Amino acid sequence: MNDKEIISGIKSGNKTLLKELYLDNKNDFVGFAHKYSSDDILIEDVFQDAIIVLYEKAISGKIDSLKCSLKTYLFSIGKYMIFDKNRKSVKEVQSDDLEYVLDNQDHYLIDDLSTEEELSxxxxxxxxxxxxxxxxxxxxxxxxxxxxxxxxxxxxxxxxxxxxxxxxxxxxxxxxxxxxxxxxxx
Amino acid sequence: MIKEELIDRYLAGELNKEEESDFEKMMDDDPSIAKEVEFRKELKLALKKSERIQIKEMLSDSEKPEGKSINVNWPMYLAAASVAFIFITGLWFFVLNDKPDPDELYTAYYAPYENVVQPIERSESIKNLETEAFLAYEEGDYNRARALFTTLEKERNEPYLQLYLGVTLMSTDDHPLAIDYFIKYIQSDGKLKDRAMWYLSLAYLKTGETEKTVRTLEDLIELDGYNRYKAEELLSKID
Structure with a gap:
């Protein structure tokens, strides 16, 4: 399955694809994220959130034009979230490659997920x-x-x-x- | 209808500055509109949070060990086991030189079977009954393992549970019941049938059913699998 097929599958509500995407890339992400954090629980949590960002973006129908591969997209979201959680200067991150990969909606979803509370x-x-x-x-x-x-x-x-x-x-x-x-x- | 749409557009942040302040004035004048806005806002949040929680649960669940696949490298395991075996039997020959009685034979040959079904990572918190059962088993807490495996075996119709329950029962000295479970497992033609036969023969040895021990060992030798040579050796000592 290529990225386009995966995205259109997710768009039509196939959540099994999310699970596959998660399992296929998790180990790579943990390896990648160790450059920025040594907290394995945080890393796992962040990668799950990245999958959710992808899902919500896909079902809102605004993901048809990814500027990079799905994997790069997920890793960029994850990286941004780790920086965000470590309370490092977000500006420093934005000047990075991230500005190119992530759009306003991504930033909105990321912020929204990091301030997430339980259901009242x-x-x-x-x-x-x-x-x-x-x-x-x-x-x-x-x-x-x-x-x-x-x-x-x-x-x-x-x-x-x-x-x-x-x-x-x-x-x-x-x-x-x-x-x-x-x-x-x- | 216009009001309907205004509420949704307001919530979606789609109104421009002017429209927004007009709408806020409307809310001030009519509390029922404000109430409706609040209701939909809460609905949106409830849906969003629930969906996110469900996805997170699904992703976390996908990492639990399945428990059904047996992914042990058998040749390696057998090599290690046979080295251990040669060592143990060598020692045993050295210590005993006249004909041993069944109890001694049993003690010499019996060792609980390794957990090959559900490898356990110690750091992982206990996630389910099965993990808990195997954990107790690995730690040698056979009374607890017995209780847990008994529950599991009743709940699920998974043959490998019979094998482990059997070995657990042997370790808690309930050989007749263990025999029942091994026979059940062998009849189901499970993957680890030869292992079950090996333990069955030992259980018979313990209950003094020598003839059955001999027959089971012969069957096992014929299968030419697990502990085949050990079986031949044990057989020669019984005769």
Missing amino acids: PYQEMLYKHFKKLGEKCRKVLHAFYYKGQTIEEIMNEEGYENKNVVKSQKSRCLKTLKEMISKSHD
């Missing part, structure tokens, strides 16, 4: 109810609010008749979710 109790509760929604609702809300797809993209992917059908479906699903929550609090 309210969010846990929301997710619990979300899982109980029908498949159509879960798909539409997941596509819109997690993947960041547009109404039009969802329409094409899920075979809706027109944009208005997607919009009203989405509103209905939000309403159902809110009703489920308020019922559970009665």
